Amino acid sequence: xxxxxxxxxxxxxxxxxxxxxxxxxxxxxxxxxxxxxxxxxxxxxxxxxxxxxxxxxxxxxxxxxxxxxxxxxxxxxxxxxxxxxxxxxxxxxxxxxxxxxxxxxxxxxxxxxxxxxxxxxxxxxxxxxxxxxxxxxxxxxxxxxxxxxxxxxxxxxxxxxxxxxxxxxxxxxxxxx
Amino acid sequence: xxxxxxxxxxxxxxxxxxxxxxxxxxxxxxxxxxxxxxxxxxxxxxxxxxxxxxxxxxxxxxxxxxxxxxxxxxxxxxxxxxxxxxxxxxxxxxxxxxxxxxxxxxxxxxxxxxxxxxxxxxxxxxxxxxxxxxxxxxxxxxxxxxxxxxxxxxxxxxxxxxxxxxxxxxxxxxxxxxxxxxxxxxxxxxxxxx
Numbered sequence: 479x480x481x482x483x484x485x486x487x488x489x490x491x492x493x494x495x496x497x498x499x500x501x502x503x504x505x506x507x508x509x510x511x512x513x514x515x516x517x518x519x520x521x522x523x524x525x526x527x528x529x530x531x532x533x534x535x536x537x538x539x540x541x542x543x544x545x546x547x548x549x550x551x552x553x554x555x556x557x558x559x560x561x562x563x564x565x566x567x568x569x570x571x572x573x574x575x576x577x578x579x580x581x582x583x584x585x586x587x588x589x590x591x592x593x594x595x596x597x598x599x600x601x602x603x604x605x606x607x608x609x610x611x612x613x614x615x616x617x618x619x620x621x622x623x624x625x626x627x628x629x630x631x632x633x634x635x636x637x638x639x640x641x642x643x644x645x646x647x648x649x650x651x652x653x654x655x
Numbered sequence: 656x657x658x659x660x661x662x663x664x665x666x667x668x669x670x671x672x673x674x675x676x677x678x679x680x681x682x683x684x685x686x687x688x689x690x691x692x693x694x695x696x697x698x699x700x701x702x703x704x705x706x707x708x709x710x711x712x713x714x715x716x717x718x719x720x721x722x723x724x725x726x727x728x729x730x731x732x733x734x735x736x737x738x739x740x741x742x743x744x745x746x747x748x749x750x751x752x753x754x755x756x757x758x759x760x761x762x763x764x765x766x767x768x769x770x771x772x773x774x775x776x777x778x779x780x781x782x783x784x785x786x787x788x789x790x791x792x793x794x795x796x797x798x799x800x801x802x803x804x805x806x807x808x809x810x811x812x813x814x815x816x817x818x819x820x821x822x823x824x825x826x827x828x829x830x831x832x833x834x835x836x837x838x839x840x841x842x843x844x845x846x847x848x849x
Contacts, residue, residue: 487682499675506673519678524692527685529758542758549757549765556769591669604845607762613670626761627845643663 489530493543494523500614501526501547507598507610508551509558518554525550537623544611544624552603566602569609569638590647597646608635707741710734725798733791743783747776767842770835777832785821792817 484492494501505519529546537545555566598609604625611621622632680688711734718730754760760768796817800810 490682490685494679498679499673502675502678503670503673516678520680520688521692523680523685524689525757527682528689532755533758536759545761545765546758548762549754549760552762552766553769556766556773590666591673594666594670603766604762604842613667615667615671624762626763631845640663643666647666 486527486530486533489533489539490527493526493530493539497540497543497547501543503614504544504547504551504610507595507606508554510595510599518551521554522547522550541620541623544616548603548607548610548624552607555603555606567600568602569605569635569642593646594643597642605635608632609639612636612639703744704741707737710737723798725794725801729791729794729798731791732794733788736787736789736791739787740784763842763846767839770839770842774832774835774839777828777835780828781825785825789821792821 501522502519505515505522509515509518526543526546529542533539533542594613598606598613601609604627607625608621608627611624616624618629618632618636621627621636622629625632627635714730714733714737718727718734721727721730754765757765793814796813797810800806800813803809
């Protein structure tokens with residue numbers, strides 16, 4: 479007899495056990511203010527739990543979790559942009575901005591992470607999804623599945639991200655371990 | 656390992672090894688907060704309806720209080736306009752619930768849909784927001800201005816001011832819709848090259 483499909487609660491527990499830390503990092507990348515970030519993370523968890531009512535296995539659990547989390551966070555960004563008239567940039571624009579001259583300070587891991595967060599938080603939602611997925615170690619195929627961006631565009635964006643990160647964090651590369 | 660991939664790998668590791676703030680919640684807690692979230696949406700919608708009804712009550716009271724036909728007609732028209740706007744907001748779902756396909760829609764699909772929803776609301780502002788308020792607004796301005804000394808000049812200025820405000824609100828909405836359209840076009844270009 480086939481095993482019964484997992485319940486909404488079971489699916490949520492599995493997702494939370496596996497991706498709890500990744501979701502926290504994702505919320506950190508979407509919201510700088512600690513208080514608001516707690517609310518955003520809570521919203522993501524609630525959205526995730528509720529979404530599992532309709533989970534039918536059409537995509538992997540990982541893809542589902544990231545889509546729900548990114549889509550919830552994207553709504554948050556759209557809402558915040560309306561309230562704060564915040565200007566976000568694309569990867570293409572960031573590439574043309576010269577890197578800071580304080581590269582040697584990137585040797586400090588905490589400082590490097592702060593700068594990385596600043597960079598991620600300044601990006602438009604879709605570019606933010608790509609760079610976050612890249613930092614989480616997802617491959618191009620998975621990034622395309624989560625974001626809906628064509629494989630060619632994902633490859634271009636990853637190439638840009640690699641160059642951008644290498645250029646901005648080059649100096650501290652040899653000393654931070 | 657190339658020089659280029661070295662900082663990237665290190666950054667990935669640093670990113671993935673960030674200390675956790677430990678905000679995990681139990682399923683019961685999630686369920687409780689999801690219920691609270693629904694109640695918040697319910698009360699937010701209720702507040703919008705109460706605000707609309709307060710306007711209706713105010714102009715209803717003025718309708719009842721006034722003996723002037725044009726003032727009464729203008730109050731009636733304002734209320735029809737307000738009720739139409741409230742009905743429209745209700746149809747659109749001003750404070751929306753959680754979308755059912757949150758896990759099925761890719762980032763582009765979801766983001767584009769959100770932007771298109773906002774753009775459509777802004778683009779159609781003449782039909783559901785400004786338009787319905789114009790007859791009542793004009794009638795009300797005329798009704799109030801015609802009783803004042805030098806009423807023609809007063810009426811002209813009041814109508815010009817009203818028209819200016821309406822045109823400005825319309826233009827701002829149109830401008831915002833165009834900005835959203837350019838973001839939608841960017842998303843379409845990203846998806847188009849599949």
